[in-house]
Each structure stands twice: as C-alpha cells, then as structure tokens.
Amino acid sequence: xxxxxxxxxxxxxxxxxxxxxxxxxxxxxxxxxxxxxxxxxxxxxxxxxxxxxxxxxxxxxxxxxxxxxxxxxxxxxxxxx
Amino acid sequence: xxxxxxxxxxxxxxxxxxxxxxxxxxxxxxxxxxxxxxxxxxxxxxxxxxxxxxxxxxxxxxxxxxxxxxxxxxxxxxxxxxxxxxxxxxxxxxxxxxxxxxxxxxxxxxxxxxxxxxxxxxxxxxxxxxxxxxxxxxxxxxxxxxxxxxxxxxxxxxxxxxxxxxxxxxxxxxxxxxxxxxxxxxxxxxxxxxxxxxxxxxxxxxxxxxxxxxxxxxxxxxxxxxxxxxxxxxxxxxxxxxxxxxxxxxxxxxxxxxxxxxxxxx
Numbered sequence: 001x002x003x004x005x006x007x008x009x010x011x012x013x014x015x016x017x018x019x020x021x022x023x024x025x026x027x028x029x030x031x032x033x034x035x036x037x038x039x040x041x042x043x044x045x046x047x048x049x050x051x052x053x054x055x056x057x058x059x060x061x062x063x064x065x066x067x068x069x070x071x072x073x074x075x076x077x078x079x080x081x
Numbered sequence: 082x083x084x085x086x087x088x089x090x091x092x093x094x095x096x097x098x099x100x101x102x103x104x105x106x107x108x109x110x111x112x113x114x115x116x117x118x119x120x121x122x123x124x125x126x127x128x129x130x131x132x133x134x135x136x137x138x139x140x141x142x143x144x145x146x147x148x149x150x151x152x153x154x155x156x157x158x159x160x161x162x163x164x165x166x167x168x169x170x171x172x173x174x175x176x177x178x179x180x181x182x183x184x185x186x187x188x189x190x191x192x193x194x195x196x197x198x199x200x201x202x203x204x205x206x207x208x209x210x211x212x213x214x215x216x217x218x219x220x221x222x223x224x225x226x227x228x229x230x231x232x233x234x235x236x237x238x239x240x241x242x243x244x245x246x247x248x249x250x251x252x253x254x255x256x257x258x259x260x261x262x263x264x265x266x267x268x269x270x271x272x273x274x275x276x277x278x279x280x281x282x283x284x285x286x287x288x289x290x291x292x293x294x295x296x297x298x299x300x301x302x303x304x305x306x307x308x309x310x311x312x313x314x315x316x317x318x319x320x321x322x323x324x325x326x327x328x329x330x331x332x333x334x335x336x337x338x339x340x341x342x343x344x345x346x347x
Contacts, residue, residue: 050232051145054224058240063330066247070338 005046013039024079030068037061139311141229149234150315154293157318158278160236161325165271168329172268175341210252217245225323229312235322242323243330250331255339264335264343267328274324281314281321 013036020032037060045053107114119126125133131148141147149157218241225238250258282293290297295314296307304310335343 051234054232054237058237063240063244063247067334067337070334073338074340
C-alpha cells in the first residue's frame with residue numbers, strides 16, 4: 001500500500017460521492033457516479049484485489065453508468081430535491 | 082415530504098441493524114480471530130487452508146476463481162440467480178406493469194425527453210463501434226476462458242459480452258441490436274446459464290457426492306484425476322454464469338432505455 005496514492009484516491013472518492021449526491025442535474029450525477037466507480041476500482045487494483053477491481057471497472061463504472069443514463073433519458077433530467 | 086420522513090426512518094433502522102451486525106465481528110487485525118488463527122482447538126485458518134490447498138485440490142492457479150466457483154459454489158450460484166431475478170423484476174415492471182401501450186402514458190412520455198435525438202446514422206461512430214464490438218466480445222471470451230489463470234471469470238466476461246451488445250445498441254439503435262439478440266433469445270440464454278450451473282451441481286449429486294462437488298465428475302469429463310475435473314467444471318460453471326449475466330445486462334438496458342417498449346430507445 002502506498003499511503004499518498006491511497007490518500008489522494010480516497011479524498012477524490014469522498015468528493016465525487018458528495019458531488020454526485022448534491023448535483024441537481026441527474027445526468028451529471030450519474031457521470032460523477034461513474035468516476036466514483038473508477039476511483040474505487042483503482043483503489044482495489046492498488047490493494048492487489050485485481051479480480052474485484054476488474055468487476056468494479058466492468059459493472060460499477062461501465063454498465064451501471066450506462067443503465068443510469070438510459071434511465072435518466074426516460075425521466076426528467078432535473079432532480080426535484 | 083412524508084415519504085422522505087419514512088425513507089429516513091427506514092435508512093436509519095437498516096443502518097442501525099448493519100452496525101449492530103458489525104459489532105459482532107472480530108476487531109480489525111486481531112491475531113486471535115477465526116480467519117487469522119483458525120478454529121478453536123488449533124485448526125488451520127480458512128485463508129491459510131485456501132492458500133495451501135487450492136492448487137493441490139483443483140490445479141487452478143487463480144485462488145479467487147477457485148474459491149468463488151468451487152469452494153463457495155453455492156454463493157456464486159445464487160448470485161447468478163439474484164442477477165436473473167433482477168432482470169425478471171425489471172422486465173415485469175417495465176414491460177408488464179408499465180403497460181407501455183397505454184395511450185395516456187404514451188402522451189405523457191412525448192413531452193418528457195429533455196434530450197435531443199442524435200443522428201443515429203453517424204458514419205464515424207457506427208464504423209468505429211462495428212470494428213470494436215468483435216474485439217470486445219473476443220476479450221470477453223478470453224476473460225471467461227482464462228479466468229482460472231488470470232483475473233476474470235464468468236461475471237466479468239459476461240458483463241463485457243453484454244456491454245458489447247449495449248454498445249451496438251448505442252451506436253446504431255436498439256432495433257438493430259435486438260435483431261441480433263432478440264428478447265426471446267436473451268431470456269432463454271439467461272435461463273440456460275443457470276441451468277448449466279445447477280446441472281453441474283445436480284450431476285455430481287446423481288453420482289453420489291454433494292451438490293456442486295465437482296471432483297466426482299471425473300469419468301464424465303475424461304480427465305486425469307478429480308483435480309482436473311474440478312478445474313474443468315469450474316470453466317463450465319463460469320460459462321453458465323457468463324450466459325446469464327450477458328443476457329440480463331442487455332435485457333435490463335433494452336427495457337430501461339425504451340421504457341419497456343423495446344422500440345427506438347436511447
């Protein structure tokens with residue numbers, strides 16, 4: 001484990017998580033959620049859990065972002081709360 | 082407003098229960114906890130057992146795949162069933178309950194799109210995706226087949242294969258992707274995937290061993306020993322998982338992108 005690398009990724013992860021909750025535009029929220037997925041994938045790859053990182057890259061960052069965007073496309077784009 | 086209060090209560094209760102469950106865990110880095118020190122009475126610890134015995138038992142170098150598909154086969158089988166159930170649930174909500182052909186809903190939907198329709202015949206995007214889709218599928222097959230030796234396996238490979246169909250639907254349109262992989266076919270494939278997995282388990286049960294105890298399949302697979310039978314059965318099981326995950330990923334996308342109509346989606 002490299003402390004500086006972990007630290008930077010964790011900070012970015014928290015920032016991405018908070019932004020994706022707070023942002024009003026749902027399309028941006030799902031994109032930032034994808035960024036969050038990639039960051040956690042990097043973290044797992046760095047910890048040596050390559051299988052989990054691979055799954056996260058494929059499912060969490062890839063397909064689930066597409067599914068969220070497909071859903072946003074069929075609903076309203078602005079969040080009401 | 083009231084729904085928010087109820088949602089907060091539900092979240093607090095669930096979070097409290099989870100924290101209560103975590104309270105029972107051994108503390109972090111505790112050398113005397115069962116995973117580190119083994120069972121009471123001096124037994125070997127679980128992680129140590131997997132590290133020392135996996136290659137001897139199964140001839141699979143990738144420990145994670147061996148644990149997922151063999152030692153913890155039940156878990157993976159029902160994970161696949163969960164994926165299948167999620168696909169069926171979305172199918173039911175979007176396609177059956179949603180009743181997309183209801184004229185009132187249709188009218189409502191027309192004013193809803195805040196996106197502009199893109200030009201679906203863009204030459205550069207279409208050509209690039211047509212070139213890239215077979216490469217993604219080949220990589221997906223490699224990930225499934227090579228899951229024993231390198232990171233990967235049924236879930237990742239299945240998602241990659243499903244993503245290649247989703248890319249096809251994104252680059253041209255949903256209909257041309259559905260022409261290659263129709264609704265009837267993907268649900269059939271999803272069910273076949275689980276049946277392959279359960280079939281390996283039931284066959285070993287018929288041959289007189291426990292459910293999903295692959296070593297006994299040796300005479301059916303014509304391998305040198307029970308170790309290689311376990312290795313080959315793991316590959317078979319991963320193929321089943323990949324079928325289900327691929328089909329369900331595409332079905333979820335197709336239903337969500339077109340509001341259950343399976344026509345002109347994203």
